[in-house]
Amino acid sequence: MLGPLDYLITALSFLAELYVVLCLCVSKKAIRYISLNFYMFAAAAATAGQVYTLQHFGIRSQMYGYVYYYTDALLTISLFFVIMSFYQQVFQQMGVGKYVRLASILLLSATALFSYLVVRRIPSHHLTNRFVVEMSQNLYFVGVVLTYLLWGAVVKLRETRTRLIQLVLALGIFFSSDAAGYALRNLYPSLEANFLKWVPPIAGTFLPLAWAYTFTKVSEDARLETARVTRRAPASTIAAHQHS
């Protein structure tokens, strides 16, 4: 049975996802961020679907398990297209978009194949469930790697668009917390009941909230020196920024 906190997190996530979709449509940026917009819409639809399944079949039902994990895997895959669109924005002037697309599709296929090969050896009737958990962990980890490489490119190319920087960093936080959560769940299944069960909903709420915040507060023209975000300033500069 779900508690009030579960419903609060679900409602917050659902509202933030819809807000991002509306915000992008109203500001006429829906086409520029089409993959992000599609992801947010799909995430809102998936949240509604999960709540419907939960109400009709219960949290311990096989149906809810399938709906939860499979919509999650599909959403993660659609999030890869969001990463690709960010890559395209970062490498806009270098004209390497098609190579980025090709590399991402290859990586995605390799992940699915690797996950299948890992669980194929398990002689269990729970093969499909096991496959989904294993694949989710690997998909999130591929997301971490892709986002980390994207962040590396942002830093290396001295990208200054604050909005893009914050969108990418929020995505990195989402992917890495989920990947760590799934990996810990594989390592220590006993932690799931008290602690790890909160990781996916909190990370899933953080992402639309952070994006909603970025789209509302950070204008498209805002600029930020990447060095201010990444460099390790020496201790002697403690009060330096107060003079600048």
Place this chain on the structure above:
Amino acid sequence: MIAALICVVSIAALLQFFISYARSIIAAYGKSALSDQVREVAGISGDILHGEQFARLLQLVRLCPQKGDDQGDLSVVQSYYRLMGVFKALGRALSPTLSRWAEHERVNCVYFAAVALDRRIAYSRALLAQQMASQ
């Protein structure tokens, strides 16, 4: 083995993404200069800030009416400040460089809170002026 590797790499990446995200927010506030008024209200003397001033500044920020656009920033920076507190404590035992860096980041958090307070005070004054004008 693979799960352990994924776990370690993901936690390291999470830390780095979170630190960069918080710093991107703090950097946006770092462009503003502190007014004399906020220095007086917050008891900031001279140019030196200390990491310990953050809690007091945050209390003052919460006393001011909010404009509604900095609550998310405050939450993120507060979490970042706490994380830097942990790093500072770890640094004392492991590495003085880590400790110095964490203290520097805590000072940046203090500066962020002071700018947030400055903005809220300016907003409160504008609200008051608006009310006075309408009466």
